[in-house]
Amino acid sequence: MTAQSTDIATYNFAYLDEQTKRMIRRAILKGIAIPGYQVPFASREMPMPYGWGTGGVQVTASIIGPDDVLKVIDQGADDTTNAVSIRAFFKKVANVAVTTETAKATIIQTRHRIPEHPLTAGQVLVYQVPIPEPLRFLEPRETETRKMHALEEYGLMHVKLYEDIAKHGRIATTYAYPVKVEGRYVMDPSPTPKFDNPKMHRSPALQLFGAGREKRIYAVPPFTDVVSLDFEDHPFEIQTFDQPCALCGAENVYLDEVILDDHGGHMFVCSDTDYCEKRREEGHRGHLAPETDLASEKLEPAQ
Amino acid sequence: MTDEPLLRVSALSKFYGSRVGCDNVSFDLWPGEVLAVVGESGSGKTTLLNCLSTRLLPSSGTASYRMRDGQFRELYRMSEAERRFLMRTDWGFVHQNPADGLRMTVSAGANVGERLMAVGDRHYGKIRATAVDWLSRVEIEQDRIDDEPRAFSGGMRQRLQIARNLVTGPRLVFMDEPTGGLDVSVQARLLDLLRGLVTDLGLAAIVVTHDLAVARLLSQRMMVMKDGRVVESGLTDRVLDDPRAPYTQLLVSSILQV
Numbered sequence: 303m304t305a306q307s308t309d310i311a312t313y314n315f316a317y318l319d320e321q322t323k324r325m326i327r328r329a330i331l332k333g334i335a336i337p338g339y340q341v342p343f344a345s346r347e348m349p350m351p352y353g354w355g356t357g358g359v360q361v362t363a364s365i366i367g368p369d370d371v372l373k374v375i376d377q378g379a380d381d382t383t384n385a386v387s388i389r390a391f392f393k394k395v396a397n398v399a400v401t402t403e404t405a406k407a408t409i410i411q412t413r414h415r416i417p418e419h420p421l422t423a424g425q426v427l428v429y430q431v432p433i434p435e436p437l438r439f440l441e442p443r444e445t446e447t448r449k450m451h452a453l454e455e456y457g458l459m460h461v462k463l464y465e466d467i468a469k470h471g472r473i474a475t476t477y478a479y480p481v482k483v484e485g486r487y488v489m490d491p492s493p494t495p496k497f498d499n500p501k502m503h504r505s506p507a508l509q510l511f512g513a514g515r516e517k518r519i520y521a522v523p524p525f526t527d528v529v530s531l532d533f534e535d536h537p538f539e540i541q542t543f544d545q546p547c548a549l550c551g552a553e554n555v556y557l558d559e560v561i562l563d564d565h566g567g568h569m570f571v572c573s574d575t576d577y578c579e580k581r582r583e584e585g586h587r588g589h590l591a592p593e594t595d596l597a598s599e600k601l602e603p604a605q
Numbered sequence: 606m607t608d609e610p611l612l613r614v615s616a617l618s619k620f621y622g623s624r625v626g627c628d629n630v631s632f633d634l635w636p637g638e639v640l641a642v643v644g645e646s647g648s649g650k651t652t653l654l655n656c657l658s659t660r661l662l663p664s665s666g667t668a669s670y671r672m673r674d675g676q677f678r679e680l681y682r683m684s685e686a687e688r689r690f691l692m693r694t695d696w697g698f699v700h701q702n703p704a705d706g707l708r709m710t711v712s713a714g715a716n717v718g719e720r721l722m723a724v725g726d727r728h729y730g731k732i733r734a735t736a737v738d739w740l741s742r743v744e745i746e747q748d749r750i751d752d753e754p755r756a757f758s759g760g761m762r763q764r765l766q767i768a769r770n771l772v773t774g775p776r777l778v779f780m781d782e783p784t785g786g787l788d789v790s791v792q793a794r795l796l797d798l799l800r801g802l803v804t805d806l807g808l809a810a811i812v813v814t815h816d817l818a819v820a821r822l823l824s825q826r827m828m829v830m831k832d833g834r835v836v837e838s839g840l841t842d843r844v845l846d847d848p849r850a851p852y853t854q855l856l857v858s859s860i861l862q863v
Contacts, residue, residue, distance in 0.1 A: 464714070
């Protein structure tokens with residue numbers, strides 16, 4: 303390839319070489335064809351440590367095109383180190399447009415949240431997954447867990463839920479809550495709060511999961527059944543919050559606890575920063591929202 | 606009673622390279638019958654048991670099992686999925702070391718309930734009620750249901766393992782030295798319990814043991830193995846009271862008298 307005068311001359315488009323992208327796309331296609339099945343792939347070294355989203359970055363790099371608009375969130379927030387760095391990375395190596403607005407993005411790479419704003423057909427949600435195997439902490443042997451998936455032996459998954467009820471009186475698993483995809487594979491939805499599990503069910507958006515260290519890719523195609531496991535007498539429930547968001551007053555959203563001082567002061571605010579800002583722009587106010595408009599001291603939008 | 610055996614074993618052999626595991630073993634096992642396999646260490650008892658329970662594949666020979674629908678199925682021709690299903694529904698396997706047969710990091714209740722959940726039981730209350738029932742049947746106090754087996758004594762672990770295996774109402778149970786490593790009074794209670802359960806439930810069982818007293822108490826029939834071959838078989842009382850093969854005579858006369 304001849305040297306170009308652009309900033310991205312030293313990289314192939316989207317950092318990965320074309321052969322690697324083809325390999326990852328094949329894994330993605332296989333994942334889509336077998337919803338919930340973990341497809342092994344030859345994960346590459348990325349210019350970031352394992353655990354920082356190497357799997358998600360490789361998936362995003364393989365599917366992103368020059369016309370895409372990228373949004374990156376970390377626990378719902380657009381402004382944390384991980385999200386800012388990954389957004390800057392793709393801005394540099396793929397020269398794509400970036401956004402913090404859920405509705406405007408075509409690809410949303412996420413660490414552990416699904417945006418509150420409903421996703422639409424044509425959008426792709428890319429999850430960063432630390433441990434893709436839902437049975438891992440119950441059965442350490444990979445040979446055995448693969449066999450259990452192959453033979454659909456999922457009794458063990460319910461043993462974990464049974465233990466929860468026996469110990470805590472209810473299913474105490476609050477994140478990485480196991481789901482069954484299209485009535486076949488049991489899947490780890492990555493450590494998203496179980497609050498987000500219902501959003502995966504028959505979502506119009508394509509959901510891709512990349513685990514870089516564990517070298518696995520899996521997928522949930524649009525409009526696929528995703529059912530959270532439970533017992534007949536202890537049905538699946540999502541978290542509920544006693545109070546609305548302290549800044550925007552939103553209800554029925556996932557809230558983060560923010561410590562305000564060292565005297566026990568705290569508030570609950572939307573974990574989805576974009577959603578919260580949008581609501582405040584529309585004039586919604588929570589009980590701790592400042593009188594003046596927050597927009598001026600709002601966190602730096604993505605460059 | 607049916608006049609057909611539950612398990613038919615014919616010319617079963619297992620070789621580890623040139624070494625013999627078990628050689629040319631044939632027998633039939635009838636429903637409700639307890640067969641003891643005795644012999645010294647290295648005589649091939651455990652190899653035979655592992656082959657029968659399909660944990661090992663034999664080098665040659667066949668074994669067919671009469672399924673619940675009355676049809677005989679050749680064990681080594683079944684798919685792995687079918688064999689594993691059989692393993693956790695119609696069969697049980699009691700290991701010598703309970704840690705091999707239990708999940709040591711989940712509670713006793715979940716250990717008993719696992720098989721139920723594996724076959725599709727999805728009602729917590731019912732699973733728990735069954736677990737409570739089974740714990741009492743193996744003489745474990747109800748308030749230990751949420752304790753991990755790590756906190757149990759050796760005898761309790763073994764009883765828990767038995768409960769875990771019997772909860773799905775199996776018809777055939779394999780036992781590998783079920784009383785090994787337990788002190789004599791605990792052994793006696795466990796044997797008593799096993800004998801009761803086997804009679805009540807009409808279980809068929811194959812018990813591997815080096816302890817002739819265990820064989821005498823539990824089994825109706827026994828096979829004596831040496832160097833991978835069956836040297837003598839017959840009714841337990843007959844073999845123990847009137848041993849014919851020289852090796853059996855040696856074995857019987859080696860029992861220490863108190």
